[in-house]
Amino acid sequence: MAEGVGEEKKKFSIWDLPDVPMGQVPPHLELQRSRVSCNKDAPIHTESIQYSGAYASMGIDNSSRLDRFSNNFRVEVVQLNKDDMEFDMIGIDAAIANSFRGILIAELPTMAIEKVLIANNTSIIQDEVLAHRLGLVPIRVDPRLFEYLSENDQPNEKNTIVFKLHVQCKRGRPRITVKLDALKWLPNGSELVKETRNATSDSSSKPETYTYFGCSQETIPEFVKNPIIPKYPDIIIAKLGPGQEIELEAHAVKGIGKTHAKWSPVATAWYRMLPELRIDCNCRRRATVARPRVCTLCRECIRGDDWEKRVALRPVKDNFILKILEEKCERVITELS
Amino acid sequence: MEHGSFTDNSAATFSLTDEDHTIANAVRFTLNQDPRVTFCGYSIPHPSEARVNIRVQTTGDPAREVLKDACQNLMLMCRHVRSTFDKAIEDFKASNAVKAMKIDSLDSSGDDSEESE
Numbered sequence: 110m111a112e113g114v115g116e117e118k119k120k121f122s123i124w125d126l127p128d129v130p131m132g133q134v135p136p137h138l139e140l141q142r143s144r145v146s147c148n149k150d151a152p153i154h155t156e157s158i159q160y161s162g163a164y165a166s167m168g169i170d171n172s173s174r175l176d177r178f179s180n181n182f183r184v185e186v187v188q189l190n191k192d193d194m195e196f197d198m199i200g201i202d203a204a205i206a207n208s209f210r211g212i213l214i215a216e217l218p219t220m221a222i223e224k225v226l227i228a229n230n231t232s233i234i235q236d237e238v239l240a241h242r243l244g245l246v247p248i249r250v251d252p253r254l255f256e257y258l259s260e261n262d263q264p265n266e267k268n269t270i271v272f273k274l275h276v277q278c279k280r281g282r283p284r285i286t287v288k289l290d291a292l293k294w295l296p297n298g299s300e301l302v303k304e305t306r307n308a309t310s311d312s313s314s315k316p317e318t319y320t321y322f323g324c325s326q327e328t329i330p331e332f333v334k335n336p337i338i339p340k341y342p343d344i345i346i347a348k349l350g351p352g353q354e355i356e357l358e359a360h361a362v363k364g365i366g367k368t369h370a371k372w373s374p375v376a377t378a379w380y381r382m383l384p385e386l387r388i389d390c391n392c393r394r395r396a397t398v399a400r401p402r403v404c405t406l407c408r409e410c411i412r413g414d415d416w417e418k419r420v421a422l423r424p425v426k427d428n429f430i431l432k433i434l435e436e437k438c439e440r441v442i443t444e445l446s
Numbered sequence: 447m448e449h450g451s452f453t454d455n456s457a458a459t460f461s462l463t464d465e466d467h468t469i470a471n472a473v474r475f476t477l478n479q480d481p482r483v484t485f486c487g488y489s490i491p492h493p494s495e496a497r498v499n500i501r502v503q504t505t506g507d508p509a510r511e512v513l514k515d516a517c518q519n520l521m522l523m524c525r526h527v528r529s530t531f532d533k534a535i536e537d538f539k540a541s542n543a544v545k546a547m548k549i550d551s552l553d554s555s556g557d558d559s560e561e562s563e
Contacts, residue, residue, distance in 0.1 A: 178523060184530045186538035196534065198527075204475035205523065211468040 206380050213378040215366040218252045220270060222359040226301055226319060229356040234347045242346055243359050244371045246289060249340040254331055258362045264320040270337055270361040271295040271320060277354035285349050290342035298322030301358050458509040460500045470498040476516040482507050
């Protein structure tokens with residue numbers, strides 16, 4: 110190392126020191142910048158160094174330019190099923206990853222039952238409880254084929270899906286359980302007739318119903334072979350005793366999770382940082398971690414006395430494992446495209 | 447929407463309605479990356495009201511332009527993320543399909559199965 114200044118003022122540049130790499134952040138600072146260190150008492154260096162002038166005294170430009178981001182950013186899909194998905198995003202910051210997570214949960218539109226017109230309900234399940242349960246039912250349909258329904262619009266085939274439920278348990282029969290497969294799709298719109306005060310209405314004209322379907326939804330090409338049904342037909346809606354009956358019509362509209370959680374397309378979405386475990390040992394045989402992904406950061410490995418020196422638990426700050434559990438995984442992917 | 451001074455337009459507070467942490471944190475992140483920015487931050491005045499105040503102070507450039515640039519950068523970043531994501535999904539599906547076909551070709555003896563590359 111350079112000596113302290115004596116009589117003569119020696120100008121030396123920090124770049125002359127042998128262990129400072131040119132144009133790069135030195136290794137200990139790089140560690141601080143890109144990894145969280147999970148120590149025994151608490152994790153340190155958790156915040157990400159975003160400020161563009163952070164390493165200005167070293168002559169390093171910390172500002173992220175789009176080309177650098179494009180070069181370094183990678184996505185690796187680990188698992189892709191019909192109902193859930195796990196993937197890694199490498200090279201992105203926590204702020205953006207969290208925004209994606211928030212958007213997945215709250216701002217992707219889906220279809221869910223909003224209005225329930227109950228004609229007859231003599232079961233022990235109250236009307237509002239029944240309506241609430243129907244609202245939470247996931248419907249297997251692509252919401253991009255529909256438009257939003259606002260207050261002033263009339264419900265028509267472009268913004269509403271109509272379902273009908275009519276079950277009764279006859280006297281003398283055992284109790285029945287009403288499952289979702291009893292919910293029938295009505296592609297032609299509502300069948301409940303509105304009461305009109307107009308006594309002079311022509312009896313041969315079509316009675317006015319609660320929806321105004323111009324054409325049958327069956328004619329829309331996407332629905333020709335795939336009828337709209339609830340995703341899981343074995344969800345229990347209600348239970349009926351002898352002599353009880355439920356007759357209702359449910360209208361489903363498009364909405365986002367922010368308004369009500371029933372419109373959230375995902376069961377949940379979460380992310381975490383990929384943990385990196387480093388085992389430093391002075392012995393000749395080196396140990397490496399077999400499956401770092403499975404690490405849950407429980408810190409058991411650094412609990413013992415000596416282990417702390419030997420095991421360094423360091424989540425990588427820009428490597429995120431995003432796990433999405435959802436009803437319609439494909440739809441999220443195509444929604445993003 | 448923008449609260450600043452008429453004489454000095456390098457520092458301003460932008461008040462956005464109907465927004466929350468989702469966009470505010472992401473914009474704050476991209477603003478920080480811009481070398482023209484000396485200070486940036488966001489706050490939510492009250493959690494019941496959907497309003498976000500983003501404060502930007504720059505080294506002389508008008509704060510409005512800097513914010514616009516930051517939003518553009520964010521849009522480009524998201525677009526890049528989207529395309530990378532799509533490609534990753536396709537690669538994954540293709541590699542899975544190839545794996546499935548390889549298993550098939552191992553089972554069926556001597557048959558040549560075509561692989562789509």
